[in-house]
Amino acid sequence: xxxxxxxxxxxxxxxxxxxxxxEKLIDQTLLAEVxxxxxxxxxxxxxxxxxxxxxxxxxxxxEIHRIISKSLEACDKVIVSRLTKDKIKKLKQLLNxxxxxxxxxxxxxxxxxxxxxxxxxxxxxxxxxxxxxDLKVAEEAKVMAEEMGCEVYLEADVGVAGVHRLIPAxxxxxxxxxxxxxxxxxxxxALPSVVAGLVSIPVIGVPTSxxxxxxxxxxxxxxxxxxxxxxGIGVVNxxxxxxxGALAALIANNVAAARSSK
Numbered sequence: 001x002x003x004x005x006x007x008x009x010x011x012x013x014x015x016x017x018x019x020x021x022x023e024k025l026i027d028q029t030l031l032a033e034v035x036x037x038x039x040x041x042x043x044x045x046x047x048x049x050x051x052x053x054x055x056x057x058x059x060x061x062x063e064i065h066r067i068i069s070k071s072l073e074a075c076d077k078v079i080v081s082r083l084t085k086d087k088i089k090k091l092k093q094l095l096n097x098x099x100x101x102x103x104x105x106x107x108x109x110x111x112x113x114x115x116x117x118x119x120x121x122x123x124x125x126x127x128x129x130x131x132x133x134d135l136k137v138a139e140e141a142k143v144m145a146e147e148m149g150c151e152v153y154l155e156a157d158v159g160v161a162g163v164h165r166l167i168p169a170x171x172x173x174x175x176x177x178x179x180x181x182x183x184x185x186x187x188x189x190a191l192p193s194v195v196a197g198l199v200s201i202p203v204i205g206v207p208t209s210x211x212x213x214x215x216x217x218x219x220x221x222x223x224x225x226x227x228x229x230x231x232g233i234g235v236v237n238x239x240x241x242x243x244x245g246a247l248a249a250l251i252a253n254n255v256a257a258a259r260s261s262k
Contacts, residue, residue, distance in 0.1 A: 045075065049253060050246050051147055056107075057082035061090045068095070068111050077112040079147060081140065081242050101147075106139035106241065110147060121149035122260060123252030125245075126173035128166075128195065130159030130185035133210035138184040140241025141206065141248065145182075148249035153178060160190045170198060179252040182244050186210030189221025196230035202251055205235040206244040 011017045045051045052071050056064050064080060064087070071078045083091070088109060092100065101110035125145045129138045135156055142152050153176055155169035173181060181199065183192040184206045192205035205228070207221035214220070218238035225235045236243040 049148060049250065051075070052078050053144075053242055054078060054080045055082055056080045056087060056109075061087055061094070064091060065094050072098075072111065072113045075113070077110055077147070079144065079242075080109045080111065081107065083107040083109055101143070103139050103143050105136055106143060107136070108140055108143045110143065118147060118149055120151070121253045122256035123148075123150040123249060123254075124176060124178045124256075125150045125152045125248045125252050126176070126178035126181040127152060127154045127248075128158055128169060128173075128181060128183045128191065129154075129156045130183075130187070130189075130191045131210065132157050134184040134186055134208045137206055137208045137239050137241040137244075138182075141182050141184065141245030144242050144245030145249040145252070148246065148253065150249050150252050151176075158191075159185060159187075160194060163194070166191075166194065170195065174199070179255040180204065180248045182206060182248045184208060184241070184244070185225075186218060186221050188215075189224035192225050192233050192235075193228040193230045196228065196233045199232075201232075203230075203233045204244050204248055205233050206241060207235070207238050209239050 008017070008022050012019060012022045052075050054064060054067050068078050068080065080091070084107065085104065088102065088104065088107070091109060092102070095111055099112040099115050127138050127141055129135055138154060138156065142154055145152050153173055155172060158165040158169045178201065180202045181195060182204045183195050185191040186208040187210065189205070189207050192203055196203040205225035207218045207225055209218035211218055211220055215223070222235070222238055225233065234247065236247065
C-alpha cells in the first residue's frame with residue numbers, strides 16, 4: 001500500500017483525524033507536482049495496481065532524479081524506463097541511499113523507498129520472444145509484471161523460423177498454468193498468431209523494431225499482429241514492453257484474485 005495512505009489510515013484508526021479530513025488528505029496525495037516539470041499520478045498504484053513509470057529517454061538525469069525524489073514522498077517505488085547506460089550510472093550515484101533494481105538490458109531502473117520484497121499476487125505471466133533481438137523489450141515486460149506482483153516465466157528465441165522450438169517452451173508455460181502470455185516478436189511478427197492458435201488464454205502481442213527493409217522499424221510486425229486471423233490477441237505499440245507487461249499483470253492479477261476468492 002502507498003505509505004502515505006497507510007499513515008492516514010493509522011491516524012484515522014487512532015482518532016487523530018476524522019474520516020472527512022482523511023478523505024481530503026488522500027485526495028491531495030493523488031497529484032504531486034515537481035515545480036513545473038511534471039504532474040505525477042502518485043495514486044495510480046493504489047487506484048489500479050500499476051506503479052508510477054517515468055519515461056527517461058527525453059529527460060535529463062537531473063530531471064529524472066527530481067521526479068523520483070518527489071514521487072517517493074508518496075509512493076513505495078518508481079520505475080524509470082528507456083535509460084542509457086550513462087544515465088543509469090549517474091542515477092545510481094545519485095540514488096545510492098535507495099534500494100535499486102536494475103535491468104541494464106532493458107534500460108529499466110526500479111527505485112524503492114525502502115527495502116522489502118514485492119507482495120506476490122498469485123498472478124502468473126508467461127513471456128515468449130521470437131528471437132534474442134527481442135529480449136530487451138521482453139525484459140521491460142518482465143520487470144513491469146514482476147513489480148506488479150506476478151510470477152514471470154520467460155522463454156527466449158522460439159520464433160517461427162524454427163517452430164519446433166516453440167512447443168517445449170509453450171508446454172513449460174502451460175505446465176505452470178500461466179494466466180496470460182506476452183509474445184514479443186519483430187520481423188514479420190508471426191509468433192503471436194501461432195501461439196494464439198494453440199492456447200486458450202489471452203495473448204498479448206508486442207511488436208519490436210528489430211526489422212529492416214520493407215516494413216522496417218517494427219511496422220510489418222505491428223501490422224501482422226493487428227491482422228492476425230487467430231482470435232484472442234491484444235496488441236500494444238512497437239517496443240512497448242512496459243505496456244505489454246502492465247496489461248499482462250492486470251489480467252493475471254485479476255485472474256489470481258478470482259482464484260483465491262473461490
